[in-house]
């Protein structure tokens with residue numbers, strides 16, 4: 377295949393993938409404003425008119441209050457901690473939850489790398505699915521760098537109630 381043809385093929389495939397991610401998304405059903413994939417794990421959803429689900433918007437805010445100090449803005453990483461937008465290209469939902477709850481410490485000859493255990497931090501645990509779906513949308517390229525999921529579905533009363541119960545209000 378010559379270069380020009382190959383270039384067009386890559387552009388074509390890129391368009392198909394982008395459309396699948398942004399518009400259809402991997403969501404197969406929605407329960408009380410939370411979108412779920414075929415395995416029943418939470419996922420993001422963006423409607424054709426650009427409206428994001430509540431959880432992705434909420435996760436965007438929670439990520440930037442609880443994680444970005446170490447993992448960098450937009451999950452892009454820092455010199456201190458890995459880019460979660462890359463980690464979630466391969467990490468499963470269960471592995472993500474396990475790592476955040478229990479933390480992880482890695483010792484090398486040069487340094488000690490510590491992901492704190494956040495399992496008792498309600499500001500994290502009560503919003504863990506929110507944070508996950510936001511980072512997953514970043515990992516899949518559904519939210520490109522520099523974009524925010526500003527336009528979003530309203531927060532359902534049932535979400536507010538569950539949140540208050542979790543936070544102990």
Ligand code: HEC
Nearest residue numbers: 442443446456457458463472475480482489490491492500
């Ligand atoms: C005090 C700094 C700090 C904070 C705050 C922090 N992390 Fe981390 N995190 C780290 C470091 C450092 C690592 C790398 C640990 C290692 O070397 O394996 C890490 C690793 C991870 C990993 C594993 C990534 C991989 O590729 O294996 C996940 C997932 C993760 N963090 C999620 C989160 C989430 C979600 C939040 C916010 C709720 C958060 N972290 C807050 C420092 C932090």
